Amino acid sequence: MTTTRTGYKWVGTRPVRHDGLDKVTGRARFGADYATAGMLHGAVLRSPHPHARILSIDLTEAAAMPGVKAIITGADLPDLSDEFAAGSEGGINFRDLSRNILARDKVLYEGHPVAAVAAVTLRAAQQAAEVIEVEYEILPAVLSLEHAMEDDAPVLHDDLFTLGLDSEPDRPSNISRRRVIARGDLDAGWVEADVVVEREYTTKAVHQGYIEPHAVVAETGEDGRSTLWCSSQGHFAMRTYTTKVLGWEPGDMKVIPAEIGGGFGGKTTIYLEPLAALLSRRAGRAVKMVMTRSEVFRATGPTSGSVMRIKMGARRDGKLVAATAWMAYEAGAFPGSPIGPGVMTVLACYDIPNVLIEGYDVVLNKPKVAAYRAPGAPMAAFAAESVVDELAEKLDMDPIELRLRNAVTEGVRAVYGPKFRKIGFVETLEEARDHPHYAAPLGPWQGRGVASGFWFNFGGETTATVSINEDGTAVVMSGCPDIGGTRAALAQMAAEELGIDVHRIEPVVADTHSIGYNDMTGGSRVAFAVGIAVVDASRRLIKDMCARAALIWDVPAEEVEWVDGRAQSVTDAAAPLTLEELASGSANTGGPLSATVTVNPRGAGAGFSTQICDVEVDPDTGLVTVLRYTVVQDAGRAIHPDYVEGQMQGGAVQGIGWALNEEYIFDRNGVMENPGFLDYRMPVASDLPMIDTVIVEVPNPDHPYGVRGVGETGIIPPMAAVANAVYAATGKRMQDLPMSPVRVLEALSGD
Amino acid sequence: MLNGDEIDFLCNDYQTLLSALRDELGMIGTKEGCGTGDCGACSVILDGQLVCSCLVFAPEVDGRRVETIEGLAEVDHLHPLQDSFLEGAAFQCGVCTPGFLMAAKALLDRNPSPTETEVRYGVAGNLCRCTGYDKIVRSILDAAARMNEPENRKEAP
Numbered sequence: 049m050t051t052t053r054t055g056y057k058w059v060g061t062r063p064v065r066h067d068g069l070d071k072v073t074g075r076a077r078f079g080a081d082y083a084t085a086g087m088l089h090g091a092v093l094r095s096p097h098p099h100a101r102i103l104s105i106d107l108t109e110a111a112a113m114p115g116v117k118a119i120i121t122g123a124d125l126p127d128l129s130d131e132f133a134a135g136s137e138g139g140i141n142f143r144d145l146s147r148n149i150l151a152r153d154k155v156l157y158e159g160h161p162v163a164a165v166a167a168v169t170l171r172a173a174q175q176a177a178e179v180i181e182v183e184y185e186i187l188p189a190v191l192s193l194e195h196a197m198e199d200d201a202p203v204l205h206d207d208l209f210t211l212g213l214d215s216e217p218d219r220p221s222n223i224s225r226r227r228v229i230a231r232g233d234l235d236a237g238w239v240e241a242d243v244v245v246e247r248e249y250t251t252k253a254v255h256q257g258y259i260e261p262h263a264v265v266a267e268t269g270e271d272g273r274s275t276l277w278c279s280s281q282g283h284f285a286m287r288t289y290t291t292k293v294l295g296w297e298p299g300d301m302k303v304i305p306a307e308i309g310g311g312f313g314g315k316t317t318i319y320l321e322p323l324a325a326l327l328s329r330r331a332g333r334a335v336k337m338v339m340t341r342s343e344v345f346r347a348t349g350p351t352s353g354s355v356m357r358i359k360m361g362a363r364r365d366g367k368l369v370a371a372t373a374w375m376a377y378e379a380g381a382f383p384g385s386p387i388g389p390g391v392m393t394v395l396a397c398y399d400i401p402n403v404l405i406e407g408y409d410v411v412l413n414k415p416k417v418a419a420y421r422a423p424g425a426p427m428a429a430f431a432a433e434s435v436v437d438e439l440a441e442k443l444d445m446d447p448i449e450l451r452l453r454n455a456v457t458e459g460v461r462a463v464y465g466p467k468f469r470k471i472g473f474v475e476t477l478e479e480a481r482d483h484p485h486y487a488a489p490l491g492p493w494q495g496r497g498v499a500s501g502f503w504f505n506f507g508g509e510t511t512a513t514v515s516i517n518e519d520g521t522a523v524v525m526s527g528c529p530d531i532g533g534t535r536a537a538l539a540q541m542a543a544e545e546l547g548i549d550v551h552r553i554e555p556v557v558a559d560t561h562s563i564g565y566n567d568m569t570g571g572s573r574v575a576f577a578v579g580i581a582v583v584d585a586s587r588r589l590i591k592d593m594c595a596r597a598a599l600i601w602d603v604p605a606e607e608v609e610w611v612d613g614r615a616q617s618v619t620d621a622a623a624p625l626t627l628e629e630l631a632s633g634s635a636n637t638g639g640p641l642s643a644t645v646t647v648n649p650r651g652a653g654a655g656f657s658t659q660i661c662d663v664e665v666d667p668d669t670g671l672v673t674v675l676r677y678t679v680v681q682d683a684g685r686a687i688h689p690d691y692v693e694g695q696m697q698g699g700a701v702q703g704i705g706w707a708l709n710e711e712y713i714f715d716r717n718g719v720m721e722n723p724g725f726l727d728y729r730m731p732v733a734s735d736l737p738m739i740d741t742v743i744v745e746v747p748n749p750d751h752p753y754g755v756r757g758v759g760e761t762g763i764i765p766p767m768a769a770v771a772n773a774v775y776a777a778t779g780k781r782m783q784d785l786p787m788s789p790v791r792v793l794e795a796l797s798g799d
Numbered sequence: 800m801l802n803g804d805e806i807d808f809l810c811n812d813y814q815t816l817l818s819a820l821r822d823e824l825g826m827i828g829t830k831e832g833c834g835t836g837d838c839g840a841c842s843v844i845l846d847g848q849l850v851c852s853c854l855v856f857a858p859e860v861d862g863r864r865v866e867t868i869e870g871l872a873e874v875d876h877l878h879p880l881q882d883s884f885l886e887g888a889a890f891q892c893g894v895c896t897p898g899f900l901m902a903a904k905a906l907l908d909r910n911p912s913p914t915e916t917e918v919r920y921g922v923a924g925n926l927c928r929c930t931g932y933d934k935i936v937r938s939i940l941d942a943a944a945r946m947n948e949p950e951n952r953k954e955a956p
């Protein structure tokens with residue numbers, strides 16, 4: 049399928065979103081907004097130590113507290129063996145997941161859950177949790193990558209042996225896996241290089257920072273069947289994971305999706321769900337659990353801190369000829385950092401013949417990382433795009449020109465394997481180069497940086513249903529939570545196909561018992577994959593409706609076509625039949641009008657973004673202020689440009705926060721020192737300028753309207769763009785994130 | 800007085816206004832993002848002043864005027880801020896939206912024609928992780944412009 053029409057009626061327009069009214073009036077129900085009569089409240093007892101053996105847990109006093117109805121510990125969960133969730137790229141091992149939900153014999157980070165209590169009030173549950181007596185044997189903690197990778201470092205898991213080494217390891221270590229990508233002949237490459245830059249970069253763990261804390265209400269009946277209300281990026285996955293951890297049957301659990309108050313990848317896994325479900329079964333009542341912000345910071349998210357060494361060589365004409373990357377990512381307490389996408393994306397923007405990339409997944413005594421927007425790519429791009437900037441300077445070449453000379457294009461084999469299909473990287477570079485921002489004048493202590501980023505995007509398993517009501521309105525149903533306007537985009541695609549007003553379509557996110565399976569809202573997949581299913585279902589309905597008109601008119605089906613929301617006879621045999629007429633008479637032509645389509649599409653269409661950042665550095669305080677920012681990104685086709693721009697702007701600002709302020713800070717004992725928004729400082733409105741956007745549209749040939757995912761790519765370039773701008777302003781290369789005032793001052797005084 | 804209505808409710812002395820609104824009165828439009836005064840999701844207007852309802856004890860509001868998101872629209876039409884947030888796509892997930900709308904209302908009540916910078920500082924106590932603030936700031940400026948059109952200008956009370 050390719051796009052042939054250009055004059056769309058709904059695709060590319062900016063209608064008010066369908067769920068908008070509920071959200072501006074306070075009526076939308078998010079995770080914590082559910083309640084049932086007589087429900088209990090749950091609280092979690094968490095480890096105060098980053099690494100300790102649990103010697104004993106005494107529940108006697110807690111169980112005797114007034115109002116306490118149930119208490120569970122790790123011993124109440126089945127002891128699972130290693131098993132990886134389908135499609136999680138080795139990311140989710142149910143055994144580890146279970147041990148992250150409730151510690152079994154060891155606690156592995158400060159905040160690791162040890163027990164959970166349900167009581168008649170939240171206060172009673174919290175007070176009971178406080179009097180649970182846990183005896184710990186404190187173990188030495190590992191808090192940095194360097195320490196974790198040392199030969200004699202304390203080991204978190206005695207059964208963890210490094211995968212992917214050249215020789216079989218004979219003892220356990222904190223390195224769970226080594227990933228290598230190699231091509232070409234490096235020695236020859238270095239010989240050919242006229243300029244070489246080699247640098248080391250570090251980044252700290254940062255949190256997704258969604259404003260809505262994790263929340264769930266679980267109700268488990270006497271028959272063992274349960275219902276969960278929760279906000280997540282995928283209620284089907286919540287059901288699979290929760291029942292797996294509990295040893296229950298997925299079919300016995302219904303998960304009803306709440307509106308989700310931000311996720312950015314962090315709500316693709318479970319934390320409270322199995323606790324609430326099991327407490328509810330034990331107590332025979334519904335149980336509600338909501339995390340505090342401190343719990344969110346200490347025990348969910350974040351993404352990996354990292355150490356990266358990058359070396360790149362170029363010929364005098366700007367051709368990149370060789371590159372190596374050595375990368376280590378923090379996984380947190382259990383294996384599974386995004387080192388995979390890290391090594392695959394780090395050099396993916398460029399066509400470099402000789403490459404060696406080596407990546408390590410490392411466990412240490414910090415919370416287990418969770419997906420965060422383009423997992424693994426932003427820190428890699430910080431390193432690689434900083435080196436590219438330095439090479440451009442050494443070559444005395446414009447940094448966009450250098451990128452253009454090496455940019456991957458259609459047909460080029462990506463460093464991670466496949467050949468690129470149609471992509472728009474060059475177009476983003478050209479748009480950035482020609483943008484007035486790129487040539488605007490700068491003042492003293494001001495500087496401009498550019499950087500680019502690549503993300504795969506994802507398809508995934510999908511079910512969608514389109515049904516026509518008797519009045520000719522339609523319902524578009526999917527099973528993917530709407531995290532940023534996808535309901536509107538799906539309705540627009542259906543409106544375009546059916547030829548009816550977008551507001552005569554109601555897009556719905558259905559629960560696990562109301563629609564077929566859907567993968568999570570993640571990998572920037574919804575407008576792409578669910579879009580394909582919705583368009584396909586709409587086209588099937590149109591075919592069906594044309595056939596019904598043919599039946600009514602008693603003409604061959606080929607003589608009926610669908611134009612502007614009506615069945616029309618090509619021979620003018622009869623007056624057209626509108627959608628309303630066909631719908632109201634459907635009982636006589638074969639029953640209700642409804643079509644369900646399931647797909648698992650490939651060809652999500654790679655996404656590229658190039659961003660321009662201007663900063664001003666205050667030489668007295670080290671404060672970096674972003675003065676102007678432009679995001680250029682290939683969306684393939686923007687179905688609802690407002691929400692495409694919103695993704696680009698939101699991603700860029702998360703990246704700016706990562707660049708300048710955000711970091712997990714641990715004290716010497718491994719206790720997080722800044723588990724709140726006051727000290728974990730995310731950007732606020734007064735920190736920022738407007739974020740300009742340029743949507744590039746190089747249609748994805750594998751989507752009926754050309755859509756590429758847009759959710760993730762925008763967060764990849766900002767850290768390098770800001771760092772390159774700081775360099776231009778100060779002459780200092782910042783190699784460690786965040787570029788907080790203290791660090792910048794240090795760099796400035798380092799002359 | 801809650802959104803113009805005289806109401807009574809019972810609560811514990813340790814409960815916050817946020818908790819009283821949500822848990823005792825079922826007014827779930829006001830959100831909790833942190834409970835420590837750092838995110839603004841719980842913003843309400845108390846006697847004309849923008850406050851974080853998570854930092855106000857419920858018994859303190861006895862005899863005072865509280866405005867929440869549920870009271871922002873009129874019976875048959877939205878507040879101009881709500882219209883401009885809808886048309887300007889000023890939210891993605893929407894969990895921060897009630898707080899931003901109340902903060903913006905408090906700002907425009909006090910300063911009907913703010914500059915971009917004044918808007919940015921006016922909502923600096925509110926976190927939004929989805930939008931990067933661009934469309935929020937534009938929508939507040941747009942609402943101010945709408946409210947300042949002569950036919951929309953409300954008579955001073």
Ligand code: FES
Pocket residue numbers: 830831832833834835836837838839840841842851852853854
């Ligand atoms: S919940 Fe009150 S400021 Fe965050």
Ligand code: FES
Pocket residue numbers: 259309310889890891892893894895896926927928929930
């Ligand atoms: S729209 Fe999601 S936090 Fe603001």
